């Protein structure tokens with residue numbers, strides 16, 4: 001039983017119903033003999049704060065590959081939460097970046113979780129290889145998976161966090177029957193394949209719609225957004241309900257990438 005007093009709670013919007021139910025159970029109630037109305041056993045004040053941690057995932061696609069080790073060390077010392085690794089196969093997207101061997105080497109020095117975004121066809125073929133290379137979060141594209149549920153389960157079975165990415169043209173509602181199984185959804189705010197593109201404004205609407213869907217399913221899925229993130233778009237994305245921002249050129253093209261990461265986290 002809870003004692004009378006003040007309780008401070010942090011919650012994600014999706015948890016709110018659970019919290020209310022849990023408190024009703026914990027506080028309980030009594031029914032007196034001459035009064036059938038339920039009476040509370042304790043008077044408590046609950047201060048609820050909407051706590052949404054802002055996470056930043058710098059994309060090393062925009063880093064200087066001639067000194068990749070130094071770039072990773074900079075990210076280790078920075079406020080970055082994840083290290084975002086963009087894998088492109090030249091088929092699913094019209095560009096080729098880097099693959100499993102590079103991620104394996106990055107993993108040897110990275111002190112932050114590796115957030116690996118697969119822009120490749122038929123990603124099922126490589127799930128265990130990316131696990132072995134050191135991926136912590138593995139994102140596959142909705143548009144690249146015929147049996148998405150099976151792919152998501154395979155990622156989880158390998159012990160990684162499972163994430164699904166939607167291209168700008170793919171509607172959020174298509175995730176309705178799987179969102180509660182996902183650790184994260186990545187919304188592309190540019191067409192995938194290249195860094196440094198212009199942010200697509202419709203993304204704010206998609207973030208808000210996805211936030212509603214996540215709450216409707218009582219899920220705790222994170223919303224990550226990727227492409228054209230800067231201070232202006234980043235602030236609006238957090239306000240719309242995003243949890244994680246991927247930033248490539250804005251971070252690595254700045255004079256002081258660690259300071260830029262710090263500022264993005266404080267938006």
Ligand SMILES: O=C(CO)[C@@H](O)[C@H](O)COP(=O)(O)O
Nearest residue numbers: 192193194195196228248249
């Ligand atoms: O996945 C991609 C591009 O396909 C992105 O991760 C970019 O690498 C980041 O974009 P900018 O922050 O440079 O716009």
